[in-house]
Amino acid sequence: MSLTSNLRSEKTPLHFSILFFLFLLASFNYFYWRKDTLNPNAIIFSHLLFIVEIYGFITVCAHIFMMWKMPERKPIKPELNLSVDVFVTLFNEPVDLIRKTVYAAVSMDYSHNTYVLDDGNNKEIKSLAISLGAKYLSRSDNKDAKAGNLNNGLAHSKGDYIAVFDADHIPNRNFLIETLGFFKNNKVAFVQAPQEFYNINSFQHRFKGYFEEIWSEQAIFFRVIQRGKDFWNAAFFCGSCAVIRRDVLEEIGGFATGTVTEDIHTSVRIHKKGYLSVYYAKSLAFGMAGASIEPYVTQRIRWGQGAMQVLHKERIIFSRHLSLPQKICYLSSMVTYFDGWQKAFFYISPFFALLLGLIPIQTSLFDFAIHLLPYLVILFFLMEELARGYGNLLFTQQYNMARFFAFCYSTLTLFYERKIKFNVTDKEQIKKHLKIFMLPTKFIYILNISGVFLGIVIYYFFKHLPLDVLVTVSILALINTYIAHKLISFSEKKYFSTQADYQFNTSYTTELNIKGKKYITTAYRLSSDRFRAKGDFSSLKVSNDFYSGKIFMPNSILNFKFSIASVIQHKNKLYEINGNFLWKNGERDEFTHCIYSTNHQLVFNRIRETTQAPFAFVKSLFTQLSFREETNHNWFPFLNQNGKVLGVIKRLNSQANTSHFSILLSKPKGIIKNSMIFYREKNKKVNFRVINIIENTDSVNPHFLVTLLRLR
Numbered sequence: 001m002s003l004t005s006n007l008r009s010e011k012t013p014l015h016f017s018i019l020f021f022l023f024l025l026a027s028f029n030y031f032y033w034r035k036d037t038l039n040p041n042a043i044i045f046s047h048l049l050f051i052v053e054i055y056g057f058i059t060v061c062a063h064i065f066m067m068w069k070m071p072e073r074k075p076i077k078p079e080l081n082l083s084v085d086v087f088v089t090l091f092n093e094p095v096d097l098i099r100k101t102v103y104a105a106v107s108m109d110y111s112h113n114t115y116v117l118d119d120g121n122n123k124e125i126k127s128l129a130i131s132l133g134a135k136y137l138s139r140s141d142n143k144d145a146k147a148g149n150l151n152n153g154l155a156h157s158k159g160d161y162i163a164v165f166d167a168d169h170i171p172n173r174n175f176l177i178e179t180l181g182f183f184k185n186n187k188v189a190f191v192q193a194p195q196e197f198y199n200i201n202s203f204q205h206r207f208k209g210y211f212e213e214i215w216s217e218q219a220i221f222f223r224v225i226q227r228g229k230d231f232w233n234a235a236f237f238c239g240s241c242a243v244i245r246r247d248v249l250e251e252i253g254g255f256a257t258g259t260v261t262e263d264i265h266t267s268v269r270i271h272k273k274g275y276l277s278v279y280y281a282k283s284l285a286f287g288m289a290g291a292s293i294e295p296y297v298t299q300r301i302r303w304g305q306g307a308m309q310v311l312h313k314e315r316i317i318f319s320r321h322l323s324l325p326q327k328i329c330y331l332s333s334m335v336t337y338f339d340g341w342q343k344a345f346f347y348i349s350p351f352f353a354l355l356l357g358l359i360p361i362q363t364s365l366f367d368f369a370i371h372l373l374p375y376l377v378i379l380f381f382l383m384e385e386l387a388r389g390y391g392n393l394l395f396t397q398q399y400n401m402a403r404f405f406a407f408c409y410s411t412l413t414l415f416y417e418r419k420i421k422f423n424v425t426d427k428e429q430i431k432k433h434l435k436i437f438m439l440p441t442k443f444i445y446i447l448n449i450s451g452v453f454l455g456i457v458i459y460y461f462f463k464h465l466p467l468d469v470l471v472t473v474s475i476l477a478l479i480n481t482y483i484a485h486k487l488i489s490f491s492e493k494k495y496f497s498t499q500a501d502y503q504f505n506t507s508y509t510t511e512l513n514i515k516g517k518k519y520i521t522t523a524y525r526l527s528s529d530r531f532r533a534k535g536d537f538s539s540l541k542v543s544n545d546f547y548s549g550k551i552f553m554p555n556s557i558l559n560f561k562f563s564i565a566s567v568i569q570h571k572n573k574l575y576e577i578n579g580n581f582l583w584k585n586g587e588r589d590e591f592t593h594c595i596y597s598t599n600h601q602l603v604f605n606r607i608r609e610t611t612q613a614p615f616a617f618v619k620s621l622f623t624q625l626s627f628r629e630e631t632n633h634n635w636f637p638f639l640n641q642n643g644k645v646l647g648v649i650k651r652l653n654s655q656a657n658t659s660h661f662s663i664l665l666s667k668p669k670g671i672i673k674n675s676m677i678f679y680r681e682k683n684k685k686v687n688f689r690v691i692n693i694i695e696n697t698d699s700v701n702p703h704f705l706v707t708l709l710r711l712r
Helices: 014-034 040-067 095-107 123-132 145-155 175-184 219-231 246-251 262-272 293-314 324-356 365-386 393-414 435-462 467-497 587-596 600-604 614-620
Strands: 007-009 071-073 084-090 113-118 135-138 161-166 188-192 205-208 213-216 242-245 276-279 285-287 508-514 517-524 530-535 543-553 556-569 575-582 638-641 644-651 660-664 671-679 682-696 703-711
Touching: 014 040, 014 365, 040 219, 040 324, 040 365, 071 219, 084 095, 084 145, 084 175, 095 113, 095 123, 095 161, 095 587, 113 123, 113 145, 123 135, 145 161, 145 246, 145 262, 161 175, 161 246, 175 188, 175 242, 188 262, 219 276, 242 246, 262 276, 262 293, 262 324, 293 324, 293 393, 293 435, 324 393, 324 435, 324 467, 365 467, 365 614, 393 435, 393 467, 435 467, 508 530, 543 587, 556 587, 587 600
Parallel strands: 084 113, 084 161, 113 135, 188 276
Antiparallel strands: 007 071, 161 242, 188 242, 205 213, 508 517, 508 543, 517 530, 530 575, 543 556, 556 575, 638 644, 638 671, 644 660, 660 703, 671 682, 682 703
């Protein structure tokens, strides 16, 4: 079986090629003109700016190279009776977090052995692993950190294929079934799936609009760049959510040691041996992203230091065993950490220009604009189009500022050898505000705003700059100030909005039996231990008594007991209760597996992960605008047919006649009658006709997404 037998690459859109051609023309126009504009009175400043601009152009070209093609992998049915071991790597993570992952790992379809590799040597974890059906391994030391832990697992296991998960990455049941088939090609060394995150209120997630669109800082890497690398056989192992062939690992001496990023280091060694890699872009496991800026910055420092170590040890540029495309793909992922110095230059240069009157370019403002602006505008459109809707200029600039100092610091590893301690990313909420992580951003904020003030004052007395230059540089400084302000504001909020036990904004039809009365309602804001429900609960009070209930999951029903923690009255005589689950036996594990290992919260709420690229946005301006119907599905959004509970109604932002959809337990037939919605302050029974049915098999159990026509 060849590498490309199931690899279908998208056809490059014509406007990509046109934009790229225009970009090359604009680049040549700018840089040919730029070489003659160096200001002899600020020659060092001028040369630095020119070098930074050339560096930026080269890195952009490398990213264009990687993002140009987007291959699509189709799953292959795996062979029967493959020998598979699953490694879950741990190092002092919270027990409840580990329980979710180990239970999910053991519960995956396809026969396998699960090993809990505990570098924390925790007896409580040992008991947990054995009780869930996993094997437990620990070490007397932590030599070589995670790589050493994985190699210890290799030494005590026999499986021909090794699936690797971090302690927080909870796999879906079908992870192995969808990845093992690629190994029918004997040259495939590893299969990597995306690293997705279930806590979409983390530091690296942003919502746009009315919680209808979500943006993730890592989405462009896992949704676009890794797929682009896959076209060139250069997608790399990311340390989790992957399956690797044992004999290949043994051939390269096990998981690579000597660096703090064993994942990309192992990938380089595998590719040097001529093996193939597969990037399967389907979300099959969900982890926990860092809650605030501290773990975000700490993780980027470790990644950057590891990249410098690999760059130094593996001699990527001069290796005879890597193809040219592979070298470009690896170098672009490693050299990107030098972006920190580029960004730092742009952040601080307005201050010195305003304070000292340094002008790096000796030309008129008009001449500068007509050469630079076409280059920047075309570059923006090209990169946004290549990002396939996962780009966002404002958010990207904020995260560039959040990590620029971390990138600068990590690149120093390339120039001096020292032992770097491996630190696990803190995925829990950090209670103590470590202000040091925000100091670089606050420094940029103060520097730029003070630069504008001082520049205006000095200009008033000394006219040290031409007025047009003063205005232009002041605008650049204010842009830096605005980006810093937005980042500081967002970072501060994260310390108060994140909870240790994440609550999923997912809706499930629920039956509550309280004091002899049966309430059909909707449970939402779900976690392993808590839920909320809205309905006519006017007679209920807070109680320590336990009541029974059923929650209608896709194709399954779970029984539970609960107590009422609070009752809150809303307008229109509607009430909300906060309930605490009391689970029996393995019901809690099954419930958490279902909500943590799927993308239900995005699917059920129709939250988009992409925005419109520029060309699609322009096209939408000439189409009919959509509007929202005046219904509220947060109150009684359940669906019935002949007295049987079918599922949950959700609102769809489109035309009014199809402005509803539902997540159903089973495939509906004909007209669905007596469905409850809250419409213009009145609770009404409504009939729906089924317009379209899509079966979604990404979940633990399949469910049906149904578009509905409301009959009036």
